[in-house]
Amino acid sequence: MKRYDLIVIGAGLAGLMAARTAVEMGARVLIAGGGMGALTLFGNTIDVLGRIPPGEDIAEGMSGFIDSFPEHPYARTGWEGVEKALDAFQELFPPPYHFSGVTRGNCLLPTGAGTMRPTFLIPATMASGVGMMPASTLVVGFRGFKDFQAETVSLHLRCRGAVIPFPRYRMGGMTAPAIARLMEDHSFVERLGEEIYQRMEGERFIGLPAFFGLREPVAAMKTLEAATGARVFEISILPPSIPGMRIYNRFHERLLQRGTAFLMGTPVSEAIVKDGRCRGIIVKNAPLGAGYQADRFILATGRFLGGGLWAGIERIVEPLFHVPVAQPSRRGEWFKGRFFDPEAHPVSQAGVETAADLRPLNEKGGIFLENLWAAGSILAHHQSIEEKSREGIDIATGYMAARQALAS
Amino acid sequence: MINKCEKIPDEARMPPRFADACVRCANCMAVCPVSRVTPTFPGPKQAGPGAQRFRLPSEASVDDWITLCTGCKLCDTVCPSGVPISRMNLLAKAKYLREQGRKPRDWVLARSDLYGESASRLATVVNPLMKNTVIRKILDSVLEIDARRELPSYERQTFHRWFRARPVAAGGFTQGRVAYFHGCFVDTNETDVGKAVVALLESQGLEVALPPQNCCGLPRLGIGDFRGAREMGARNIASLLPVVRDGVDVVFSSTSCGMMLRHDYSQILGLAGAEELAEHLFDVSEYLLSLYDDKKITPAFLPVKVKAAYFAPCHLRAMNIGLPALELLGLVPGLDVQSVDADCCGLGGLYGFKKENCAVAEAIGGDLAKAVARIKPDIVITDCEGCRMQIRHLTGLKVVHPVQLLRDSLKPLPVTG
Numbered sequence: 001m002k003r004y005d006l007i008v009i010g011a012g013l014a015g016l017m018a019a020r021t022a023v024e025m026g027a028r029v030l031i032a033g034g035g036m037g038a039l040t041l042f043g044n045t046i047d048v049l050g051r052i053p054p055g056e057d058i059a060e061g062m063s064g065f066i067d068s069f070p071e072h073p074y075a076r077t078g079w080e081g082v083e084k085a086l087d088a089f090q091e092l093f094p095p096p097y098h099f100s101g102v103t104r105g106n107c108l109l110p111t112g113a114g115t116m117r118p119t120f121l122i123p124a125t126m127a128s129g130v131g132m133m134p135a136s137t138l139v140v141g142f143r144g145f146k147d148f149q150a151e152t153v154s155l156h157l158r159c160r161g162a163v164i165p166f167p168r169y170r171m172g173g174m175t176a177p178a179i180a181r182l183m184e185d186h187s188f189v190e191r192l193g194e195e196i197y198q199r200m201e202g203e204r205f206i207g208l209p210a211f212f213g214l215r216e217p218v219a220a221m222k223t224l225e226a227a228t229g230a231r232v233f234e235i236s237i238l239p240p241s242i243p244g245m246r247i248y249n250r251f252h253e254r255l256l257q258r259g260t261a262f263l264m265g266t267p268v269s270e271a272i273v274k275d276g277r278c279r280g281i282i283v284k285n286a287p288l289g290a291g292y293q294a295d296r297f298i299l300a301t302g303r304f305l306g307g308g309l310w311a312g313i314e315r316i317v318e319p320l321f322h323v324p325v326a327q328p329s330r331r332g333e334w335f336k337g338r339f340f341d342p343e344a345h346p347v348s349q350a351g352v353e354t355a356a357d358l359r360p361l362n363e364k365g366g367i368f369l370e371n372l373w374a375a376g377s378i379l380a381h382h383q384s385i386e387e388k389s390r391e392g393i394d395i396a397t398g399y400m401a402a403r404q405a406l407a408s
Numbered sequence: 409m410i411n412k413c414e415k416i417p418d419e420a421r422m423p424p425r426f427a428d429a430c431v432r433c434a435n436c437m438a439v440c441p442v443s444r445v446t447p448t449f450p451g452p453k454q455a456g457p458g459a460q461r462f463r464l465p466s467e468a469s470v471d472d473w474i475t476l477c478t479g480c481k482l483c484d485t486v487c488p489s490g491v492p493i494s495r496m497n498l499l500a501k502a503k504y505l506r507e508q509g510r511k512p513r514d515w516v517l518a519r520s521d522l523y524g525e526s527a528s529r530l531a532t533v534v535n536p537l538m539k540n541t542v543i544r545k546i547l548d549s550v551l552e553i554d555a556r557r558e559l560p561s562y563e564r565q566t567f568h569r570w571f572r573a574r575p576v577a578a579g580g581f582t583q584g585r586v587a588y589f590h591g592c593f594v595d596t597n598e599t600d601v602g603k604a605v606v607a608l609l610e611s612q613g614l615e616v617a618l619p620p621q622n623c624c625g626l627p628r629l630g631i632g633d634f635r636g637a638r639e640m641g642a643r644n645i646a647s648l649l650p651v652v653r654d655g656v657d658v659v660f661s662s663t664s665c666g667m668m669l670r671h672d673y674s675q676i677l678g679l680a681g682a683e684e685l686a687e688h689l690f691d692v693s694e695y696l697l698s699l700y701d702d703k704k705i706t707p708a709f710l711p712v713k714v715k716a717a718y719f720a721p722c723h724l725r726a727m728n729i730g731l732p733a734l735e736l737l738g739l740v741p742g743l744d745v746q747s748v749d750a751d752c753c754g755l756g757g758l759y760g761f762k763k764e765n766c767a768v769a770e771a772i773g774g775d776l777a778k779a780v781a782r783i784k785p786d787i788v789i790t791d792c793e794g795c796r797m798q799i800r801h802l803t804g805l806k807v808v809h810p811v812q813l814l815r816d817s818l819k820p821l822p823v824t825g
Contacts, residue, residue, distance in 0.1 A: 002701045030730075035488030036435045175437055175451060177444045181775070240438035249749070256747045259738070261730045265485030285728045287674045287683040305431065306488050 010300035012037025014376025017398030034267030043244025046121035050388020085399035114156025129233035193227020344383035351380030430457035456493035478756030502632030521623035721792035
């Protein structure tokens with residue numbers, strides 16, 4: 001049986017970051033994902049803590065936040081840990097398609113829902129949308145492309161909107177991946193730029209759905225800018241997220257290059273535990289199960305969507321290792337009275353509690369397993385959606401879990 | 409051997425709740441090779457769990473686009489909710505084709521097992537005929553087999569006849585016996601892959617046996633012919649099960665045949681004995697790599713100054729065993745091998761030969777060809793015969809199975825007195 005230094009369970013952003021960090025440290029790594037993770041659901045920009053108001057220094061905001069929430073995953077990594085991890089993440093994306101912060105704090109980006117959303121690091125293709133000025137911006141949508149409604153977006157953002165047909169193609173019902181593929185064809189992008197140019201009324205900024213191709217989105221953006229004479233930016237759309245796929249693809253490509261073994265398609269069905277240590281995992285692909293051994297394991301299986309947590313009638317459980325899950329004491333406390341409460345429902349803060357080194361705890365507060373670490377949204381006591389901290393938690397805890405695991 | 413559920417229509421065997429496990433996350437839409445190149449296929453989310461809610465065995469199918477699914481199974485591999493999307497599509501396709509009637513062409517393509525052997529014997533006559541433009545035009549207009557696509561040539565001596573005719577290998581097999589499931593394509597169209605498998609296994613001290621076998625049945629399953637696929641499967645199980653019960657493992661070199669034998673025989677066709685057989689079925693690279701990992705073999709390769717692009721076929725990915733061939737190739741000194749960043753070759757077995765699908769197959773394959781070109785390789789390596797045909801067709805490059813490159817770089821055995 002093959003033996004690895006580290007097995008990462010989960011192929012979302014936290015798992016990918018853990019695998020990447022471990023590989024960079026020279027470890028022999030296996031990453032096992034049940035599916036592709038949530039990068040194609042979100043994954044447009046890198047949120048760290050959206051609740052810090054734009055203009056405020058993020059380091060100061062974070063230290064205040066950590067003081068107020070000592071059980072939050074960020075209290076494990078500290079701001080320094082987040083910063084180092086973000087640096088490692090940014091190294092994966094050299095220019096032209098790089099991620100950067102605009103100031104030392106959050107910036108506001110327009111979304112496909114027509115809101116201005118705070119975030120921290122943004123890809124080069126969204127940079128011109130920062131702090132969008134409605135009077136000089138045109139938002140363009142496309143006939144037959146349902147995942148971006150330019151009328152709604154422009155109405156809410158109080159700018160001008162235009163819905164145009166795709167050049168050359170009659171493409172009712174096209175999906176974002178299909179358009180992203182066409183955006184890799186230079187002549188198509190040039191024609192698209194001309195079509196947009198004809199509809200401009202002196203705007204200096206153009207917002208388009210985030211589908212500028214998977215491989216060379218900045219080249220597509222530059223072509224559109226040359227054709228229109230305006231600054232062009234991508235606006236996030238409904239899933240699947242093309243910017244999220246870019247992130248996934250980059251990790252996947254780099255991990256394969258470094259010899260990381262990649263399993264995907266069937267979840268890890270069993271963990272083999274003996275004498276307080278995890279010895280291996282079984283990946284079942286019916287009718288077969290295959291075993292993999294390692295010295296260390298990272299649990300990055302996400303929450304309910306990814307299958308990291310499972311909600312029964314009364315209790316929430318972690319189905320693989322049966323790590324204790326911090327949760328409301330009874331079902332009646334899972335939800336708040338109002339669905340759209342600004343604070344997360346208690347059920348959404350359920351998760352795995354860990355020691356300072358990210359090893360999950362048992363019921364008595366001791367270490368659950370000697371060689372198991374946890375990373376990403378499966379961790380307890382965060383409100384990643386409401387706080388807008390999702391990618392920051394994934395990147396920082398994935399990075400830290402790998403370093404802690406390999407230091408052991 | 410035939411499954412007990414034979415009398416129930418196949419499309420009724422899918423529990424409806426599977427559709428409700430879908431949370432509409434659209435991961436499948438991110439990887440579907442077909443909906444990426446054509447708006448005529450609504451994509452796996454819509455075609456699978458979306459449409460499944462409206463499908464009733466008692467009602468006629470309205471899934472006019474369902475035959476556009478290539479059956480690559482990539483949607484299954486990215487779904488976080490475990491929805492058997494490709495199976496839904498396969499069952500819907502079977503119902504659609506049963507109602508609409510299959511074209512004679514579908515039978516001609518799916519039953520190559522019936523004429524492959526004869527075509528091989530007559531290869532000197534058959535091969536030029538299949539390249540003849542007049543014949544291709546006739547095939548194109550009468551049978552709707554696209555004339556733009558080159559048909560694979562037949563080899564004059566089939567693999568299994570070569571195997572029986574070759575001098576009996578001397579002893580010295582320290583690693584025991586292993587049986588080989590070669591599949592139709594190796595037998596009649598690409599015998600060198602089979603010869604390479606034999607040479608490679610023997611070089612590592614494994615004695616190779618060739619149990620009686622026939623087509624795995626995947627082509628028939630692909631046109632929704634469950635009954636025919638079951639017949640094929642039952643015959644293979646009847647032949648292979650005694651072999652594995654004797655303690656001999658079976659390796660395959662075609663990842664699609666392997667996927668069918670290992671998973672679809674039990675999971676889709678519900679064949680008796682399939683699960684027991686699956687425990688002893690291995691991809692040839694996976695098998696060699698596990699022997700290597702267990703330090704039972706130490707293959708020695710000569711340095712090879714070649715730049716290669718490796719493409720992982722869809723059905724290899726669906727088996728979820730990682731990329732064993734790529735790991736084995738890593739043992740060849742000097743070989744610069746890079747993984748091709750593409751999802752699917754687009755041929756989809758027989759899919760791309762069908763006139764109505766040819767443009768879709770070419771568009772999907774075109775993206776793969778571009779990804780190959782970015783690597784600028786001397787050769788391309790891939791485990792699936794369909795991918796090899798498609799990549800040859802689109803790039804003009806030399807395309808081999810991993811075992812062929814490994815065989816060619818084996819160190820000659822030391823001559824012993």
